Amino acid sequence: MDRRTFIAIPAVALSAPTLAQTNHLTKGNVVSRPPLPPFTHDTAVEKVRLAEDGWNTRDAAKVALAYTLDTRWRNRVEFTTNREQAQALLERKWNKEHEYRLIKELWAFTGNRIAVRYAYEYRDDGGQWFRAYGNENWFFAEDGLMSNRHSSINEMPIKESERLFHWPLGRRPDDHPSLSDLGL
Numbered sequence: 001m002d003r004r005t006f007i008a009i010p011a012v013a014l015s016a017p018t019l020a021q022t023n024h025l026t027k028g029n030v031v032s033r034p035p036l037p038p039f040t041h042d043t044a045v046e047k048v049r050l051a052e053d054g055w056n057t058r059d060a061a062k063v064a065l066a067y068t069l070d071t072r073w074r075n076r077v078e079f080t081t082n083r084e085q086a087q088a089l090l091e092r093k094w095n096k097e098h099e100y101r102l103i104k105e106l107w108a109f110t111g112n113r114i115a116v117r118y119a120y121e122y123r124d125d126g127g128q129w130f131r132a133y134g135n136e137n138w139f140f141a142e143d144g145l146m147s148n149r150h151s152s153i154n155e156m157p158i159k160e161s162e163r164l165f166h167w168p169l170g171r172r173p174d175d176h177p178s179l180s181d182l183g184l
Contacts, residue, residue: 033066033144037112044109047144048116052104053171060090068147075151086149097122101165103172104136105179112140119184121158121165129163130155133184 035043054063064087073080073089080086094100102120109115116136123129132155139148164182167173 031065031143031145036144037140037142039109039111039114041106041109044114045106047114048104048106051116052102052118055102055104056100056169056171058094058100058169060087060094063087063090066146067149068141068145071145071147071149073149073151075149076153096124098125099123099169101167101169101172103165103176103179103182103184107135112142114138114140117179119179121163129158129160131158131162131164 035046039047051066054066057063064083067083067086069083070081071083071086073086075089078089080089097120100120100122102118104116104118107115107117114137116138117134118136119131119133121129121131132153134151134153136152137148137150138146141147164184165172165176167176
């Protein structure tokens, strides 16, 4: 089966069964995370959707496997210098961001770099809803693992009636509007 089964643009994605086959491909003892750099437009869009799908699982241990052991992150005011710290950051994040739903969209790419914009919605412990908007710059190692992630995020409180992301928790459905479709 071709691991790049695409649907209509801009929501290019892998089918769920195909996605499961590409989670951990190995070559000897070296873990590989396709698609690999250098990226084309299609493989950059695929990489963005795979990242979105991973983050929407809210499984910090699984998500952390997409990053190099010495990954470096800047996330708001937090800086991490390895995969273990990145996983801990994600665990803290998702312990306080309930009903988290994320959409990522390709902004630009070249070689082993991808820039994305994204938005996500969540509810805090007090029941207040938020929408966060952000941009990320990603740098990838040859094996397709992300070695650097720089994220800038702004968020604003919203009313529950203003929410735009209503799919069941987990992967965003293929037919759900993109950020551009939603005018975000």
